[in-house]
Amino acid sequence: MRNLVVLFTLLFSITSFAQRADFQEIDFTKADSIAHYYKNASLKNLPVLTHNLTASLKTDVEKFRAIYTWVSSNIANDYSSYLKISSKRKRLAKDREAFLDWNSSITPKVFKSLLEDRKTACTGYAYLVKEMANLAGFNCDIIDGYGRTPNLLLKEDSAPNHSWNRVQINDKWYLCDATWSAGETIVVNGSPFFQQDYFDGYFLADAELFSKNHFPIQKEGSQPIKKENLDAFIAGPVIYKEAFLAPIIPIAPVAMHNNIQKGASVTFTLKVPKEFTGNTQLLLNKGGSQKNGNPNIIKKEGKISLVQNFEKKGLYDVHISIKNQLIATYVIKVK
The missing domain is CATH 2.60.40.10 (Immunoglobulins)
Incomplete structure (x- = not known):
């Protein structure tokens, strides 16, 4: 019974999010083609890049699609940066206020590195999606929390390790994860190698399924995480992309x-x-x-x-x- 109550609580928390099925009639071919046309475009002038990606598209969802596809297809995952950020997150895991302060302060630094090297960790992907979506007129936020993958299982003392986005389209909120859409890091002979391979499943993902491998931490001033909810998330089955x-x-x-x-x-x-x-x-x-x-x-x-x-x-x-x-x-x- 306890597990069922916890599950209900988790599901209730994500019912405010919609999903991609709302846009079944939309063909994203043009948006994806525009994103491909501007492949390797400079990040030095984000307003210009955002305008080029969205100006000729009619619907809001196509405009956000072009931004999302471009980010996921043009930015490499920086594994070394991920390890450094993960280490810092782990050290601050028990000090919530210090963690939130550090997490806010690191984002501009990560973004500066992203502009120069075109590679980043999850924080950079989420920040870039947010910045470009905001420039295009969308309400878009970064969500920090826990991510679970078949190769990254969590423990009770695990620190928050992931960031993703929520975006408002046609007065509804949607979830997406540009980091996990971008590809995967493969370790070859002990050395990490990022393999760029766009995956569409995390674009405006089903919220109930998304909650199976994404667990948000609360923003400053909100209620603290309920341990039983986090425990239930960590104890869930492995979900493949x-x-x-x-x-x-x-x-x-x-x-x-x-x-x-x-x-x-x-x-x-x-x-x-x-x-x-x-x-x-x-x-x-x-x-x-x-x-x-x-x-x-x-x-x-x-x-x-x-x-x-x-x-x-x-x-x-x-x-x-x-x-x-x-x-x-x-x-x-x-x-």
Whole structure:
């Protein structure tokens, strides 16, 4: 019951955000083409660059799309800067006021480096999106908080480690993450290498799904973070970026780690678009050996449930796959 109450609290906090489905009729081809045309344009005069990206576009969402696509496609992720910022965040994690003061002071410094080197950490991506969106007439804010990825799982004492944006379009607020849209950092022979690869799933993302791997910290003067909410966020399943394309939202189990008795079943439930069609599978990994599960699949409008029985003891990594793309991972301990 406690987990359900916490989950309700988290969902209630993001109901004020809309999602990209509001703009199904919009073709972003022109906006993306303009962003590509101005590839490698100078950052030294942001008003001019913003005007060039948006002036010929008719709708507000297309204008913001051109800005977002340009930022995500032209700025490299600076891994060394990320490590320095993460280290500082960790040192100040227990001093909220000091953290907020430092976080505000570092943003202009990060932006100056961004202008000179065209690379940055998440703070720089969020700051650049905000500055250009504001120049184009949008209300756009930076949101600081916690980000979870398959390669970046959090602990109870983890410090805030990520920044993203909210933007107001047609009187509604939307969420986006230009850092995670830009590509990924790959470590090769011990050296980090940023691979630019635009990913569309974090543009005006589904708010409920977004909350599965983004947890905001409160601004100065607002109520402090409730520990049970943060704990529930940290304990959630691993969500892969491919889930954002549909979107596909894992809603049960609530937690990643689950203990059951031998012979019991676990129901894995996904919220899917009403028109969704796709081959849904469970992959069961036990001791490094992986095989396909044999769940009973129950389909209803907007929801898919996979009921998997576990007949043998052991520790299972359970991966949910749709169209051969990983969506989520759970850990099931069978006693």
